[in-house]
Amino acid sequence: QKEVEQDPGPLSVPEGAIVSLNCTYSNSAFQYFMWYRQYSRKGPELLMYTYSSGNKEDGRFTAQVDKSSKYISLFIRDSQPSDSATYLCAKGLNTGNQFYFGTGTSLTVIP
């Protein structure tokens, strides 16, 4: 079983749509859950993180973790063409040496 499972998509939505990206993970010992955004031919950049369970909101983005079901979600409201990228979910421990990434979901927002 993979540490983090993510639907690769691709996902294509019209501008202004609400986007929902999801991952599942194994091993409930992990406490930190991150979303990275990766533009084509670029390195990943941290978008949001959450600690343990709960929601976190930053502008148009909301990250959600449900530890009981081991489910990680990212919601994008009022999606923009500039949101077109690959989104990677990840989990981490407070040891600094254990980060596991999903395979990424490719998102295209059509103007």
Add this chain to the structure above:
Amino acid sequence: NAGVTQTPKFRVLKTGQSMTLLCAQDMNHEYMYWYRQDPGMGLRLIHYSVGEGTTAKGEVPDGYNVSRLKKQNFLLGLESAAPSQTSVYFCATHPALRLRLFYEQYFGPGTRLTVT
């Protein structure tokens, strides 16, 4: 402030050749990592370092070696390249754990390597 830089950006090797990838950072971060990214596999950790002079194996270390002689540089070596090592390689850094930023990694722009 360049952040994390990687050299070279692209490289084509023949099977059996060797090369070294360089990662340099100017953020004074303690931890440095080498990942490879392959379609359908995601980012996988090759080796990492928790400080100058230290290295440790990650998830997929076979066929690679690393060195961290200076805090700002982390080198990834391929002694005898194989087609299975065709990938995009990313370096990442992380502040010291004492800062409690357990979630934060900064990635470089990547090196695209093709082994024929």
